[in-house]
Amino acid sequence: MNASSSANAPCGPEEGETPSLQGPTADMIDWTPVCSLDALIPDVGVRALVGEEQVALFRLSGLGEVFAIDAFDPFSKAPVLSRGIVGDLNGQLVVASPIFKQHFNLETGSCLEDAAMSVRTYQTRVVAGRVEIASGLSRGNGEGR
Amino acid sequence: MDLPSGQSSVADHQVVVVGNGMVGHRFVELAADIPGVGVTVFGEEPRGAYDRVHLSEYFAGTSADDLALGTPPEAATVHIGEGVQEIDRDAKTVTTTQGRIVEYDTLVLATGSYPFVPPIEGRDRPHCHPYRTIEDLDGIQASGVGGAVGVVVGGGLLGLEAANALKNMGLATHVVEFAPGLMGTQLDDGGGTMLRGMVKKLGVEVHTGKNTLRIVDGESSRHRMEFADDTALETDLVVFSAGIRPRDELARDAGLEVGERGGIVIDEGCRTSDPNILAIGECALYDGRIFGLVAPGYEMAKVAAAGLAQDDSVAFRGADMSTKLKLLGVDVASIGDAHGRSRGASTYTYIDERERVYKRIVVNKTGKKLLGAVLVGDTADYGMLLQTMRSELTLPKHPDALILPRRDGGGMPAGAVDSLPDEAQICSCHDVSKGAIVAAVCEGATTLGAVRSCTKAATGCGGCAPLVTQVLNAELERQGVEINTDLCEHFPHTRQELYHLVRARGITTFAELIEKHGRGRGCDICKPAAASIFAACWNDHVLRPKHAPLQDTNDHFLANMQKNGTYSIVPRVAGGEITPDKLIALGQVAKKYDLYTKITGGQRIDLFGAQVHELPLIWRELIDAGFETGHAYGKAVRTVKSCVGSTWCRYGVLDSVGMAIHIENRYKGLRAPHKLKFAVSGCTRECAEAQSKDVGVIATEIGWNLYVCGNGGMRPRHADLFATGLDDATLIQLIDRFLMFYVRTADRLQRTSVWMENLEGGLDYLKSVVIDDSLGLAAGLEAEMAHVIDTYKCEWKAAIEDEEKLQRFRTFVNSNRTDDSLVFVRERGQRRPAFADELAVEV
Numbered sequence A: 001m002n003a004s005s006s007a008n009a010p011c012g013p014e015e016g017e018t019p020s021l022q023g024p025t026a027d028m029i030d031w032t033p034v035c036s037l038d039a040l041i042p043d044v045g046v047r048a049l050v051g052e053e054q055v056a057l058f059r060l061s062g063l064g065e066v067f068a069i070d071a072f073d074p075f076s077k078a079p080v081l082s083r084g085i086v087g088d089l090n091g092q093l094v095v096a097s098p099i100f101k102q103h104f105n106l107e108t109g110s111c112l113e114d115a116a117m118s119v120r121t122y123q124t125r126v127v128a129g130r131v132e133i134a135s136g137l138s139r140g141n142g143e144g145r
Numbered sequence B: 001m002d003l004p005s006g007q008s009s010v011a012d013h014q015v016v017v018v019g020n021g022m023v024g025h026r027f028v029e030l031a032a033d034i035p036g037v038g039v040t041v042f043g044e045e046p047r048g049a050y051d052r053v054h055l056s057e058y059f060a061g062t063s064a065d066d067l068a069l070g071t072p073p074e075a076a077t078v079h080i081g082e083g084v085q086e087i088d089r090d091a092k093t094v095t096t097t098q099g100r101i102v103e104y105d106t107l108v109l110a111t112g113s114y115p116f117v118p119p120i121e122g123r124d125r126p127h128c129h130p131y132r133t134i135e136d137l138d139g140i141q142a143s144g145v146g147g148a149v150g151v152v153v154g155g156g157l158l159g160l161e162a163a164n165a166l167k168n169m170g171l172a173t174h175v176v177e178f179a180p181g182l183m184g185t186q187l188d189d190g191g192g193t194m195l196r197g198m199v200k201k202l203g204v205e206v207h208t209g210k211n212t213l214r215i216v217d218g219e220s221s222r223h224r225m226e227f228a229d230d231t232a233l234e235t236d237l238v239v240f241s242a243g244i245r246p247r248d249e250l251a252r253d254a255g256l257e258v259g260e261r262g263g264i265v266i267d268e269g270c271r272t273s274d275p276n277i278l279a280i281g282e283c284a285l286y287d288g289r290i291f292g293l294v295a296p297g298y299e300m301a302k303v304a305a306a307g308l309a310q311d312d313s314v315a316f317r318g319a320d321m322s323t324k325l326k327l328l329g330v331d332v333a334s335i336g337d338a339h340g341r342s343r344g345a346s347t348y349t350y351i352d353e354r355e356r357v358y359k360r361i362v363v364n365k366t367g368k369k370l371l372g373a374v375l376v377g378d379t380a381d382y383g384m385l386l387q388t389m390r391s392e393l394t395l396p397k398h399p400d401a402l403i404l405p406r407r408d409g410g411g412m413p414a415g416a417v418d419s420l421p422d423e424a425q426i427c428s429c430h431d432v433s434k435g436a437i438v439a440a441v442c443e444g445a446t447t448l449g450a451v452r453s454c455t456k457a458a459t460g461c462g463g464c465a466p467l468v469t470q471v472l473n474a475e476l477e478r479q480g481v482e483i484n485t486d487l488c489e490h491f492p493h494t495r496q497e498l499y500h501l502v503r504a505r506g507i508t509t510f511a512e513l514i515e516k517h518g519r520g521r522g523c524d525i526c527k528p529a530a531a532s533i534f535a536a537c538w539n540d541h542v543l544r545p546k547h548a549p550l551q552d553t554n555d556h557f558l559a560n561m562q563k564n565g566t567y568s569i570v571p572r573v574a575g576g577e578i579t580p581d582k583l584i585a586l587g588q589v590a591k592k593y594d595l596y597t598k599i600t601g602g603q604r605i606d607l608f609g610a611q612v613h614e615l616p617l618i619w620r621e622l623i624d625a626g627f628e629t630g631h632a633y634g635k636a637v638r639t640v641k642s643c644v645g646s647t648w649c650r651y652g653v654l655d656s657v658g659m660a661i662h663i664e665n666r667y668k669g670l671r672a673p674h675k676l677k678f679a680v681s682g683c684t685r686e687c688a689e690a691q692s693k694d695v696g697v698i699a700t701e702i703g704w705n706l707y708v709c710g711n712g713g714m715r716p717r718h719a720d721l722f723a724t725g726l727d728d729a730t731l732i733q734l735i736d737r738f739l740m741f742y743v744r745t746a747d748r749l750q751r752t753s754v755w756m757e758n759l760e761g762g763l764d765y766l767k768s769v770v771i772d773d774s775l776g777l778a779a780g781l782e783a784e785m786a787h788v789i790d791t792y793k794c795e796w797k798a799a800i801e802d803e804e805k806l807q808r809f810r811t812f813v814n815s816n817r818t819d820d821s822l823v824f825v826r827e828r829g830q831r832r833p834a835f836a837d838e839l840a841v842e843v
């Protein structure tokens, strides 16, 4: 079983600096190349292995960004979230777990049905047509695993 | 035989009930609750009370147990198969056929009536039967065996019902009526003529104005009926249905007042001329009239029970004999003064000879009140017209508006139900008023099903269901409850509406659908629904890239995801028939990939535990061995279960396996709002459990019987008999239409049972659409089905032949590793996912 170990390294912006990104600045991050952007069909998730962690990646139609969250569904405890249907609910971008159908916000990782549950999210970027994931750092904190 | 009984010895008022028919039973249910009253019932028939109104369904396979009216209340003692022979009014006792003498404080006569058999010479010959009890029907059924022709004497309501039964038994059927028209009691001449034409068209010969003189030995058949006009008719079976006569013999012998033409005279409290004796139901005569329907009988039971409880507030003041029924597939209704005999009455008539509709209303002198109506061919307005008459509503300025077709949308004029008073009786079988339905809605019953279960409305003959729905919807609207049938937040449409949009506008992608008819990006509700609509309309391969984002994972990977994220695989085994070689091939594949193997309830084999990347490898081997996908992952046709039928079974009548394979191969791949299950049994012993399936087929001596809308699962539902005695081609034709109509009109995730229950008009409506093609849809439905069948492809075969599609079957996008987070445990020689407490604690 993999576990989230280095999830919450607190790397907030330095005192007095104007942050260019919410969270750690781009050049402080260890980026892991994952796959070409073309390998992602819009609105269909894939699973990637980043180190020993299973990450669900989503490219949404009409958006340039790629979203990444932990592939493990905290309810079923199975690595299935890349295989859920994506869409929007009340203006939030979500993926629905294929096992028990809870929805997770792709940007924050929080579960819409149960505020106490959430999954980790990862920063991503696209460089020269390749998708990269921020390894070791997360935008949000997985809970409920 | 005595049914279970409770203690009635403490009661200080002993009530004895003679007759355990429908009305007697209802009375006992009501009276048993009254404190201090003990109830003893004697019923002459060899079984407990049963639903005589639905007696004819016995021929269609409804068992005597199904017809039973439920066990009598604890507090009543019921003696079955024991009649009452004599009443001693002075001693206040009755003597039974078993010599028992029982004392009473109050005696209730609920002896019903007996069928009138005209004094025809030869009426006692074998194979001549009345039509009143289950035993009569057993006799008719036995006489039907080996016969070819059947005659019903009597062209009234019951006679036509009996004719329908004979026709369904496969007999050439005739109706012989003494009067010049059919259903003379209920219909006027115009209605009778229209009905006659329709009945003839259905293949039943009608002979009116015929006086039968005698029945003698036949030449080509068992009997020969000779008529007064020197004509004759050969037949194997005669059913008498020439009216009923009240069973008043006990009352007569005891010196109670009876009517000139029979019937025990009662007053408003259902009391006979002896105040200690009451009479209720068909044996009773009120105001010179007999009431041959169950609703007035129930009303009398209520009045009698209230009287026992010292409640004089209710009284029986007659009942109107309005009726609505479906005879031989023809809708007929009669309300109030159908013949227009009231003084000063005038009528409006609407006749449509093409569609065979006849409607007539009778209005009073001023044209402001409705007195009666006759409806043949279209009875949709029955409930509303009946209430308009009973509540004495003021008619619109042009009363013909009530019967003229409303072509723009149909339904009753807006607000019509609003004008009904709260006391208006909506359901006459269970006496449910509009007020009671409204109250139920206020307490949270917001669907027809909920109203049904908490008020009993529309659970009797079901004829009032459309009106109940209107009352329900009007009340919901009044409460400002928006009846939201939207699929989800992205589409302000039902699945059915979307289906029509997709088909009518030729829409083939979700992007186009949501852009033109929805908003946002979609979700896990509307996307799969749209995918299933596209599949049903265009039979596009579900793995086409444009559809990929719409599929849930099972459809996406063409396998069933299990709780640990691995998949199971179910190849098609049509009809459950499999060769040893294929069985071996399955075993070899399962062994090679270490798949947990289990036989399913649908007679196939399920292989569990495959990872995404293994799916195409496994399928390549399965396809090489001759297998096809079983669609276990889809809302689609699953299995056709079958028994071995005539191939091996000594009882088998037809080749159930052959038919099952034929059906499964025909409909495999059909996408639907929900999964569809079928079964075919080789005889009525029903080993394949066809009556618990969406589509069930049972072989009989005269062809296939088709059942629809059953299901197992959480809310099991017994399927309804849909059609009988079908040949192969007709069976398939009806299933084609039924399935396509379901695919077209059902809501997302609505199984056939719920879909049918929610159709206004229910089973009868469904029959009219599918069998009689009342909406003119049949040809279109068949063509759509033909398209689906012609374009069928095994999705797995298509997938493994397409490099691009194979791309998606990777466990990780960036690695060829397999998922080593999966943990299995071996049990009984196979592996299964580990339970949480079996996992090494490692977090």
Ligand SMILES: Cc1cc2nc3c(=O)[nH]c(=O)nc-3n(C[C@H](O)[C@H](O)[C@H](O)COP(=O)(O)OP(=O)(O)OC[C@H]3O[C@@H](n4cnc5c(N)ncnc54)[C@H](O)[C@@H]3O)c2cc1C
Residues within 6 Å of the ligand: B018, B019, B020, B021, B022, B023, B024, B025, B042, B043, B044, B045, B052, B053, B054, B055, B056, B082, B083, B084, B085, B110, B111, B112, B113, B131, B132, B133, B158, B161, B247, B250, B280, B281, B282, B283, B291, B292, B293, B294, B295, B297, B325
């Ligand atoms: C085929 C058919 C279809 C019908 N369809 C409809 C319909 O669609 N709508 C409708 O409203 N009505 C219909 N009816 C009529 C309806 O069934 C009757 O109105 C209703 O059953 C009357 O109930 P009852 O209790 O008065 O009589 P019954 O149901 O006849 O019960 C009387 C019982 O008393 C018993 N009995 C008689 N004498 C004695 C005795 N001395 N001792 C002990 N027991 C005795 C009889 O054996 C019988 O069981 C139909 C009837 C038939 C036969």
Ligand code: SF4
Residues within 6 Å of the ligand: B643, B644, B645, B646, B649, B650, B651, B652, B653, B656, B681, B682, B683, B684, B685, B686, B687, B688
């Ligand atoms: S349903 Fe009839 S034919 Fe089929 S196995 Fe059972 S007994 Fe035999």
